[in-house]
Amino acid sequence: xxxxxxxxxxxxxxxxxxxxxxxxxFVIGDEGSIIIDxxxxxxxxxxxxxxxxxxxxxxxxxxxxETNPTAAFMTGQLKIEGxxxxxxKLGSVLS
Numbered sequence: 800x801x802x803x804x805x806x807x808x809x810x811x812x813x814x815x816x817x818x819x820x821x822x823x824x825f826v827i828g829d830e831g832s833i834i835i836d837x838x839x840x841x842x843x844x845x846x847x848x849x850x851x852x853x854x855x856x857x858x859x860x861x862x863x864x865e866t867n868p869t870a871a872f873m874t875g876q877l878k879i880e881g882x883x884x885x886x887x888k889l890g891s892v893l894s
Contacts, residue, residue: 803830803855804842810862811840815892821885826852835889849881849889861893868893 804827811833818837824847825833834843851868853861857876860866868890871877879886 801830808840822847824850827858828854849885852878
């Protein structure tokens with residue numbers, strides 16, 4: 800597992816301590832994928848209701864609260880495929 804994925808999993812688990820009601824996947828550039836569900840975040844490439852794709856810098860900026868997930872989507876820095884309702888719910892957890 801890459802250092803980027805490992806640190807992102809840790810940061811996500813701190814942000815969503817109670818888990819996430821749904822299944823979302825973050826694809827972080829060439830680093831790998833993270834699944835977020837009711838058990839929290841983990842490095843995996845499972846099927847998900849929504850997939851969010853960004854490069855490592857954008858993802859890190861979202862995690863640190865420097866970039867709003869909605870703004871990243873609107874400017875094309877964050878791509879979303881699948882259930883937009885789940886994406887919005889996840890965005891509010893990360894903000």
